[in-house]
Amino acid sequence: MSKRIDVSDLNVYYSKFRAVEDVNIKIDAKSVTAFIGPSGCGKSTFLRTLNRMHEVIPGATVEGKVLLDGDNLYDAGVDPVTVRSQIGMVFQRPNPFPTMSIRDNVLAGVKLNARRIGKSDADDLVESSLRGANLWNEVKDRLDKPGSGLSGGQQQRLCIARTIAVKPQVILMDEPCSALDPISTLAIEDLINEMKNDYTVVIVTHNMQQAARVSDKTAFFNIAGTGKPGKLIEFDETATIFNNPSVKATEDYVSGRFG
Amino acid sequence: MSTTTLTPTPTPTRRNRLSKGRLPRWAIPAVGLAALILGAAGSTLGGFSVASFLIYAALLFVVGATLATTAVEGRRQGTNSFFKYLVVGAFLLALIPLVSVLYTVLERGLPGMTSDFLFHSMNGMTGAVDNETVAAGTPVLGGAYHAVVGTLLITLCSTVISVPVGMLAAIYLVEYGQGKMLSRGITFFVDVMTGIPSIVAGLFAAALFGLMFGPSTRMGIVAAVALSVLMIPTVVRSTEEMLKIVPNELREASYALGVRKWRTITKVVIPTAISGIASGVTLAIARVIGETAPILVTAGLANSINFNVFSNWMATLPTFIYYQILNPTSPTNIDPSAQRAWAAALLLIIMVMVLNLGARLIARIFSPKTGR
Numbered sequence: 001m002s003k004r005i006d007v008s009d010l011n012v013y014y015s016k017f018r019a020v021e022d023v024n025i026k027i028d029a030k031s032v033t034a035f036i037g038p039s040g041c042g043k044s045t046f047l048r049t050l051n052r053m054h055e056v057i058p059g060a061t062v063e064g065k066v067l068l069d070g071d072n073l074y075d076a077g078v079d080p081v082t083v084r085s086q087i088g089m090v091f092q093r094p095n096p097f098p099t100m101s102i103r104d105n106v107l108a109g110v111k112l113n114a115r116r117i118g119k120s121d122a123d124d125l126v127e128s129s130l131r132g133a134n135l136w137n138e139v140k141d142r143l144d145k146p147g148s149g150l151s152g153g154q155q156q157r158l159c160i161a162r163t164i165a166v167k168p169q170v171i172l173m174d175e176p177c178s179a180l181d182p183i184s185t186l187a188i189e190d191l192i193n194e195m196k197n198d199y200t201v202v203i204v205t206h207n208m209q210q211a212a213r214v215s216d217k218t219a220f221f222n223i224a225g226t227g228k229p230g231k232l233i234e235f236d237e238t239a240t241i242f243n244n245p246s247v248k249a250t251e252d253y254v255s256g257r258f259g
Numbered sequence: 260m261s262t263t264t265l266t267p268t269p270t271p272t273r274r275n276r277l278s279k280g281r282l283p284r285w286a287i288p289a290v291g292l293a294a295l296i297l298g299a300a301g302s303t304l305g306g307f308s309v310a311s312f313l314i315y316a317a318l319l320f321v322v323g324a325t326l327a328t329t330a331v332e333g334r335r336q337g338t339n340s341f342f343k344y345l346v347v348g349a350f351l352l353a354l355i356p357l358v359s360v361l362y363t364v365l366e367r368g369l370p371g372m373t374s375d376f377l378f379h380s381m382n383g384m385t386g387a388v389d390n391e392t393v394a395a396g397t398p399v400l401g402g403a404y405h406a407v408v409g410t411l412l413i414t415l416c417s418t419v420i421s422v423p424v425g426m427l428a429a430i431y432l433v434e435y436g437q438g439k440m441l442s443r444g445i446t447f448f449v450d451v452m453t454g455i456p457s458i459v460a461g462l463f464a465a466a467l468f469g470l471m472f473g474p475s476t477r478m479g480i481v482a483a484v485a486l487s488v489l490m491i492p493t494v495v496r497s498t499e500e501m502l503k504i505v506p507n508e509l510r511e512a513s514y515a516l517g518v519r520k521w522r523t524i525t526k527v528v529i530p531t532a533i534s535g536i537a538s539g540v541t542l543a544i545a546r547v548i549g550e551t552a553p554i555l556v557t558a559g560l561a562n563s564i565n566f567n568v569f570s571n572w573m574a575t576l577p578t579f580i581y582y583q584i585l586n587p588t589s590p591t592n593i594d595p596s597a598q599r600a601w602a603a604a605l606l607l608i609i610m611v612m613v614l615n616l617g618a619r620l621i622a623r624i625f626s627p628k629t630g631r
Contacts, residue, residue, distance in 0.1 A: 056511055058437060085517025095508040099530040099625075109516035112526045159512070166516055 002200045003069040003086070003169040004029040005050060010064035011229075012045050012054065020046050021229035023064075025219060032192060032201045034211035034238065037221030037253070042230025043204045046221070047172050050202065051087035052080040068169070085109075088168035092175040094155035096147035096162070103143040105158055106130060109166035125165055133161035134191050153184020160191065164199070171195065173203040177210065189214050208254055212242050220250045280331045290327055294320035317348060361608075368605025371598040376402035377606075381579075382563040386589030389596070399595040401588070403603045405564040406579035409479065410610070412568050413558065413575055414548050416483030417490055422540055424487075425494025432495070433502040434524055445495075452492040460488040461553025468557075479568030482558035482575070486547040493546060497539025501532040534622035541618030545611045551577040576607045 005027040012020040020042040027033050035043040048054040049062050052073060066073045073083050096105045106126045110117050117125070126143065130136040135157040139150070147158050156176060163171055173192075177185040192214045195201055205211050211218050219235040234241060234250045245251045298316025302308065321344045329337025375398065384401035392399055428445065436442025464485035468476045505528050513523040529536070559572035560582055580600045587596035 051515065053511065053515060056507075056514060081517050081519050084515055089511075089515035091508060091511065091515075093508060095506070095512045097509060097512070097527055097531075099527075108513070109518070112513060112516065112518040112522050114522065162512075162516065 002029045002198060004200065005170060005202075006065075006067040006070075007050075008065045008067075010046070010049065010062065010066065012042065012049055013059075013061045013063075014057070015059040018229040020049075021231050023232045025232060025235055027200060027202060028217070029069075029200050030196055030198070031216045032196045032203065032214050034215035034218045035202070035204045035221060036206070036208060036211050036218060037230070037233075038223065039206075040226075040230070041221040041223040043219075043221045044174050045230070046232075047174055047202060047204050048089075050170070050172055051089055052083050053089060055080060085113075085166055086168055087170040087172060088163035088166060089172045089174065090156070090159050090163055090176050093179050094152055094159050096150070096155050096158050098146070098148045100147060101144045102139050102147045102150070102158060105147040106161050106165050108162055129161040129165040130158075132164050132195075133157040134187060134194075135161055151184070153180045153187060156180060156184065156188060157191065160188070164195075168199065170200040170202065173201065175204050175206060178206060185210070208242075212238060218242070220245075220247075220253060222249055222253070279333060279336075282328060282331050286327055286331075287324055290323040291320055294323055321345065321348070364601065364605050364608055367598075367601035369602075371399065371602025372605065373398060373402075375400060376599065376602050377407075378402065378404050380405035380562065380564045381588070384562070384588055386591070389587075389589035389592050392595060393589075393592045399598055401595075401599065403576060403579050403599065403606065405561060406574040406576045406603065407606065408564055408566060409558070409561070409573040410548060410575040410577075410607075412566070413479050413482045413486065413554070413573065414544060416480060416568055417486035417547060418540070418544055420483060421487040421490035421494055421543070425491045425543075426498050426536070428491070428495045429498035429502055430524060430529075432499050434520070434528070449492045449495045452488070453496065455488075457485075457489055457550050458552040458556070461485045461556040463488060464553070465556045477557060477559035477572050478570055479558055479565070479573040482554050482573065483568065485553040485557045486550060489547050489550065489553070490543045493543035494540055497542065498532075498536050501535035501539065502528060504535075505531045530625065533625040537621040537625065538618040541614050541621075545614055548611060548614075549577055549607060551581050554578050555581070576603050576610075579603050580607075 005025075007023055007025045007027075010020065010023040011018060023046060035047060037043050045054060045060075050066060050073075054060040054062065062074060064074075068083075068086065072078070096102075097108060100108060103126050104111065106129050107117070107122055110122075110125070127136060127140075130139065135154060138154060139158075147155065150158060156179075160171075160176075177188050180188065189210065192201055192203065196216075203211075203214065215238045217236065218238040218241040220233045220241060221230050222233045223230045234245055234247045236245070240246075241250060242254050245254065251257075294316045297319050298312050298314075299307075301315045301319075302312040305311065321341065324344060325337050325341040328340045379400070379402040381401045381403075382405070388400055391397075428449075432442050432445060436445070461482075464481050465476075467484070468478075468481045509527055509531060510523055513527045514520075518526075554575050555578055558575070558578075560578050561572040561574045565571050565573050580603045583596040583600040583603070587593040589595065
């Protein structure tokens, strides 16, 4: 239950402005890939193109190919809704649906799509998803309470549970820990380590220690200056990127000598 | 290594340098009392009246309290309390008309709130009947039942027409039409329509149905269409504002789960905004329920009960009030008609109040849950 992603010659535009230029990257199945780089270098933008979420922003367009196990996401006739049900996404700020209970939040992907599901199946799905997100023990007694009553870290894990409940092939995470305290961050990082057994995980992070802790491979993005497009500078094993990078800019960035 | 010896700092009883003079607690009430007494004295000079007494007392209090505070606590505090009393004064001033309207309507309307008034129409009520009841001193006969029925039916019809249209238009504006020419056009015309006089809406509906069913077609549905013309812009506006404040993150979260746009709107966006939408719709209803002019030119006026909005003339509470005051049933004895009019006014206010309470209830039920 996981697929690989191959990106070739990808350019992302916001109207006329080219935000990301010529990205080529191969993301292995059942691995954790981290995107690092300074703010505004296009890593979040690029991440969103991997499940066509950038289309939500008016004017955003893409050139190039993104192959999910060989199938191009951007072929004519591909429904973005299908893409997104295979490639889930967790956002920077925890965003459980405020009108729904914890249980309904987990089932949101099923219920919102009007798929019928029996009560016992639903119970099983809720339990397995919450267990998968390491949240079951904390919330099993209050599944009917609103999801917005949880702490920030719990909300974020609820969002992860909601994402894995639709059984995606790939999970994209856009700075999932930047709004959380160190303990919740640790919980999520442990979770990411477990998740790579089942899913392909791509994570954008500003925290280089986090990238070093959780990822197998790391991609460094950079930008030549304001108004210039972001580029993929280097992509390699995480250990190589942090200890022995081949590009000077990468070394400067990971050692904190940037700018 | 130097040893620090802790000598206890001498604590002479000196004034805290951070503190300033403060008015004693009794000072402001005392100024108030003095203002009341002086105000009473001042207004008696030129012939006592409650209004002049209150005005004098309020002015004296604001000036006195400000001066006292300035003298003891300094200029900044003085200015602060001056504006505080001004704000409170403005608030009380705004309350006066509200309370006075409620009081007058209750005082004059309550005597007319009989079961006869609530459950009978004006059918067969002629000036002779009113003259008789006045002469005999018996309770006033005849009531506003037909008008209540008309008000409810016409308002219901216009709500049924305008809520779907208005909500869907707002959904288009917020979710589909961002930045497009069409949506900018709609927004502009909605703004224009919010300002059109209600009689124009009435004339429009009358003319529209006149074209279709012949001139001077008067029935409930024509009035409902006229009221919808007034309601739709309000519904669009309030729904639009509510949909706009739904965080984009929720939409993205839903899309990221592979949910289609339309289901995202119906299952995530609207439930999140429903409480605001409900109160917006209620305000729109409250706005049109009291309309008189467009009803007169579209539904005419009836004295008997009519449950069918698709045929014959209909009365509503505002038109009932209008005619009872302007054309009393008995031109020689206008008191029964005046009593009916006030009772109808009270009924109208109660209906609007119930609507508002209903909206709050809906908002409470649908609002996003909090708590652990």
